[in-house]
Amino acid sequence: MDSVFAAIVQAPEDPILGVTVAYNKDQSPVKLNLGVGAYRTEEGKPLVLNVVRKAEQLLVNDQSRVKEYLPILGLAEFNKLSAKLILGDDSPAIQENRVATAQCLSGTGSLRVGAEFLAKHYHERTIYIPQPSWGNHLKVFTMAGLSVKTYGYYDPTTLGLNFQGLLEDLGAAPAGAVVLLHACAHNPTGVDPTVEQWEQIRQLIRSKGLLPFFDSAYQGFASDGGECFIAQSYAKNMGLYGERVGALSIVCKAADVAGRVESQLKLVIRPMYSNPPIHGASIASTILKNSDMYNEWKIELKAMADRIISMRKQLFDALTAKGTPGDWSHIVKQIGMFTFTGLNSDQVAFMTKEYHIYMTSDGRISMAGLSSSTVPHLADAIHAAVTRAS
Amino acid sequence: MASSVLSLASAPPSASLSSHEIEKGKLNLGNSSFCFKKEKTNPFMKTKSVGRISMAVASNLSRFEAITMAPPDPILGVSEAFKADNHELKLNLGVGAYRTEELQPYVLDVVKKADKLLLEKGENREYLPIEGLAAFNKVTAELLFGADNPVIKQQRVLENFGYYLVATVQGLSGTGSLRLAAALMERYFPGAKVLISSPTWGNHKNIFNDARVPWSEYRYYDPKTVGLDFEGMIADIKAAPEGSFILLHGCAHNPTGIDPTPEQWETIADVIQEKNHIPFFDIAYQGFASGSLDADASSVRMFVARGMEVIAAQSYSKNLGLYAERIGAINVVCSSSDAAARVKSQLKRIARPMYSNPPVHGARIVASIVGDATLFKEWNAEMEMMAGRIMNVRQKLFDSLSSKDKSGKDWSFVLKQIGMFSFTGLNKAQCDNMTNKWHVYMTKDGRISLAGLSLAKCEYLADAIFDSYHNVS
Numbered sequence: 001m002d003s004v005f006a007a008i009v010q011a012p013e014d015p016i017l018g019v020t021v022a023y024n025k026d027q028s029p030v031k032l033n034l035g036v037g038a039y040r041t042e043e044g045k046p047l048v049l050n051v052v053r054k055a056e057q058l059l060v061n062d063q064s065r066v067k068e069y070l071p072i073l074g075l076a077e078f079n080k081l082s083a084k085l086i087l088g089d090d091s092p093a094i095q096e097n098r099v100a101t102a103q104c105l106s107g108t109g110s111l112r113v114g115a116e117f118l119a120k121h122y123h124e125r126t127i128y129i130p131q132p133s134w135g136n137h138l139k140v141f142t143m144a145g146l147s148v149k150t151y152g153y154y155d156p157t158t159l160g161l162n163f164q165g166l167l168e169d170l171g172a173a174p175a176g177a178v179v180l181l182h183a184c185a186h187n188p189t190g191v192d193p194t195v196e197q198w199e200q201i202r203q204l205i206r207s208k209g210l211l212p213f214f215d216s217a218y219q220g221f222a223s224d225g226g227e228c229f230i231a232q233s234y235a236k237n238m239g240l241y242g243e244r245v246g247a248l249s250i251v252c253k254a255a256d257v258a259g260r261v262e263s264q265l266k267l268v269i270r271p272m273y274s275n276p277p278i279h280g281a282s283i284a285s286t287i288l289k290n291s292d293m294y295n296e297w298k299i300e301l302k303a304m305a306d307r308i309i310s311m312r313k314q315l316f317d318a319l320t321a322k323g324t325p326g327d328w329s330h331i332v333k334q335i336g337m338f339t340f341t342g343l344n345s346d347q348v349a350f351m352t353k354e355y356h357i358y359m360t361s362d363g364r365i366s367m368a369g370l371s372s373s374t375v376p377h378l379a380d381a382i383h384a385a386v387t388r389a390s
Numbered sequence: 391m392a393s394s395v396l397s398l399a400s401a402p403p404s405a406s407l408s409s410h411e412i413e414k415g416k417l418n419l420g421n422s423s424f425c426f427k428k429e430k431t432n433p434f435m436k437t438k439s440v441g442r443i444s445m446a447v448a449s450n451l452s453r454f455e456a457i458t459m460a461p462p463d464p465i466l467g468v469s470e471a472f473k474a475d476n477h478e479l480k481l482n483l484g485v486g487a488y489r490t491e492e493l494q495p496y497v498l499d500v501v502k503k504a505d506k507l508l509l510e511k512g513e514n515r516e517y518l519p520i521e522g523l524a525a526f527n528k529v530t531a532e533l534l535f536g537a538d539n540p541v542i543k544q545q546r547v548l549e550n551f552g553y554y555l556v557a558t559v560q561g562l563s564g565t566g567s568l569r570l571a572a573a574l575m576e577r578y579f580p581g582a583k584v585l586i587s588s589p590t591w592g593n594h595k596n597i598f599n600d601a602r603v604p605w606s607e608y609r610y611y612d613p614k615t616v617g618l619d620f621e622g623m624i625a626d627i628k629a630a631p632e633g634s635f636i637l638l639h640g641c642a643h644n645p646t647g648i649d650p651t652p653e654q655w656e657t658i659a660d661v662i663q664e665k666n667h668i669p670f671f672d673i674a675y676q677g678f679a680s681g682s683l684d685a686d687a688s689s690v691r692m693f694v695a696r697g698m699e700v701i702a703a704q705s706y707s708k709n710l711g712l713y714a715e716r717i718g719a720i721n722v723v724c725s726s727s728d729a730a731a732r733v734k735s736q737l738k739r740i741a742r743p744m745y746s747n748p749p750v751h752g753a754r755i756v757a758s759i760v761g762d763a764t765l766f767k768e769w770n771a772e773m774e775m776m777a778g779r780i781m782n783v784r785q786k787l788f789d790s791l792s793s794k795d796k797s798g799k800d801w802s803f804v805l806k807q808i809g810m811f812s813f814t815g816l817n818k819a820q821c822d823n824m825t826n827k828w829h830v831y832m833t834k835d836g837r838i839s840l841a842g843l844s845l846a847k848c849e850y851l852a853d854a855i856f857d858s859y860h861n862v863s
């Protein structure tokens with residue numbers, strides 16, 4: 001009997017998560033996973049923050065805790081604390097009740113709910129995303145019903161920001177169009193605008209009435225009185241990847257608008273998954289509201305960031321010492337978990353095949369997946385890829 | 391102010407509504423009712439007019455000024471109203487969340503154990519694969535279909551070679567799992583519609599509307615008998631275009647509590663097979679209907695045993711009390727391992743742009759309980775206790791109603807109905823009376839959640855129902 005599902009074709013593996021699938025299949029003892037942006041310790045292990053374990057112990061010990069459905073918009077305390085974290089304690093938008101916040105499933109979920117809301121309620125259904133951007137952005141916005149255009153961002157000749165292109169493309173966007181901005185640590189390039197450039201971007205966006213949608217947020221924008229969407233994730237900064245903790249905040253011009261926006265967000269969420277998961281948000285909330293734990297968190301976060309910066313330096317030094325052709329200073333200039341190496345897909349394929357280095361084909365590597373002991377192997381691989389006869 | 395009048399005049403009523411509601415011509419406009427007539431016939435005008443407004447008005451106005459206040463969720467909104475009520479005799483029979491005899495939320499002992507175990511284990515928090523926790527997916531399919539099921543048995547052999555017959559993907563409880571299936575239907579069965587029971591859980595329509603899957607209803611509830619309109623159900627399923635999806639509640643129908651008998655299930659399966667329909671089960675109450683996890687899955691298992699391809703959405707919100715952890719699964723039983731692999735790949739493709747991968751905590755709790763013989767046994771016992779409490783409450787309520795009501799009205803449906811809910815047969819005015827006069831909170835369709843009733847309150851509820859039924863029309 002032929003299956004009812006005969007017409008369904010095999011979907012390709014997700015390009016980013018598929019890297020881990022391929023890595024897992026590899027038996028080589030020197031294999032290195034530089035694919036997905038998940039932090040690893042110097043020993044190459046995933047890390048659960050001490051402060052997260054502490055928070056969980058508190059939660060388990062609390063006999064009064066129940067597992068009742070959260071409200072559709074999530075844990076109220078978490079939402080308030082999240083909004084404060086991203087907008088600042090003294091944010092006028094918060095004080096004036098102009099922020100509608102919904103706990104969502106990490107960054108992806110926040111982006112999707114925000115996009116669905118825009119597709120339903122906003123007159124401009126085009127969103128501009130930087131070229132390049134996180135691979136999943138295109139799918140998230142398209143599935144939500146928005147049409148996606150790109151604006152210039154990365155300059156492959158300088159391995160830096162194409163600022164002129166960015167200004168031109170956003171300048172040409174129709175008034176009111178939505179613009180996706182990576183607040184800091186651009187994924188995949190690690191190339192961020194400077195403070196002065198951010199200010200220029202902000203002025204351009206406000207003068208054209210464009211609607212900024214931040215994948216994480218930049219302080220300047222949120223306090224200039226204008227409206228914006230912010231998708232927050234606690235996957236990386238609290239190491240809560242699998243718990244799916246995040247929030248969507250919509251900063252509105254007026255409190256009554258924020259109230260109505262909130263009510264409409266519920267209608268997007270209810271038919272998608274009814275209400276969000278409690279565990280991760282409770283952990284985040286516990287940490288954010290306790291000043292000792294909050295400080296502990298900041299220290300552990302800094303340690304993770306410092307280790308990544310150290311990996312950058314070590315890789316740069318290794319390539320310099322080997323005399324690998326090319327300017328590798330972008331490795332130390334770029335910011336965040338990722339480095340856009342500038343390697344092309346052929347070189348990447350070579351590195352995977354010959355050196356068992358797993359990374360996305362756009363040349364992005366996750367610095368968080370490196371350690372002092374594995375940097376030499378990566379440097380060898382890059383050197384070989386760049387110097388081999390093509 | 392001129393600017394606010396402008397924005398009201400162009401408020402797009404359709405902006406906040408599902409396409410189905412627009413079709414039916416029902417518009418809930420909140421503050422902007424006076425613009426209804428002008429814009430009613432041409433939804434697309436509103437889009438343009440909002441655009442004109444955004445350009446015409448200076449930066450002072452929010453670009454979301456025209457958004458109307460959405461109505462509260464009919465089910466979840468009941469709890470909110472209950473909370474706001476200060477009356478000492480108030481009773482919340484709204485949402486289907488289990489309560490103890492003391493009317494307190496209940497975290498199962500076995501879940502508390504699992505939570506402690508997980509904390510001790512100290513496992514990492516890495517992203518799950520898009521399809522969820524493998525250990526969870528394995529146990530959830532076996533729990534639903536039964537370890538002895540030929541499909542599961544066959545699958546165990548195939549697994550050695552990396553194949554499977556059931557495409558199982560961890561989903562965000564029942565809602566999320568239904569939504570994944572709905573998105574699959576929309577993409578790969580264009581034009582096919584889903585038939586849902588009349589009535590059904592309120593959120594089913596929202597899910598299919600947002601997923602853009604057309605739906606229609608099959609007769610189910612017979613208000614005359616307060617029972618199943620079986621002939622109507624069969625006729626409507628037969629009349630549906632070949633290859634339709636038929637949404638079935640595996641057990642403990644929500645909101646009516648009325649389940650087909652085993653013989654009726656066989657007939658339903660016959661008709662579905664005849665018409666090449668696809669059975670789509672929503673199983674949110676496995677264990678809660680009879681107290682037995684196996685017995686409650688018998689309807690689904692019978693379909694699968696016939697060799698039919700079946701879609702089944704599961705939820706652990708009620709039976710493991712994991713409401714807020716959002717743990718469930720979508721299972722697609724396919725006739726070949728090739729089809730199962732393709733279906734799974736497409737379900738992943740739908741999940742990735744929705745939330746990337748599902749939350750780990752609830753999945754680990756379920757996997758540790760179902761995967762451990764001792765904990766699983768303990769769970770079975772707690773499940774029996776919870777279902778048993780509901781059966782006791784049904785009995786007490788029936789006894790109270792029967793002793794009060796000498797009119798000859800047959801209240802036996804309270805005993806015959808199954809699971810958390812009872813469809814009282816009360817109409818909206820009578821339900822309003824229940825709330826306004828008696829402070830009994832329930833959904834307007836006449837559904838009460840017995841899980842929220844204690845033996846101590848049965849007398850009071852019986853008074854309220856008796857009064858509403860006989861004195862209000």
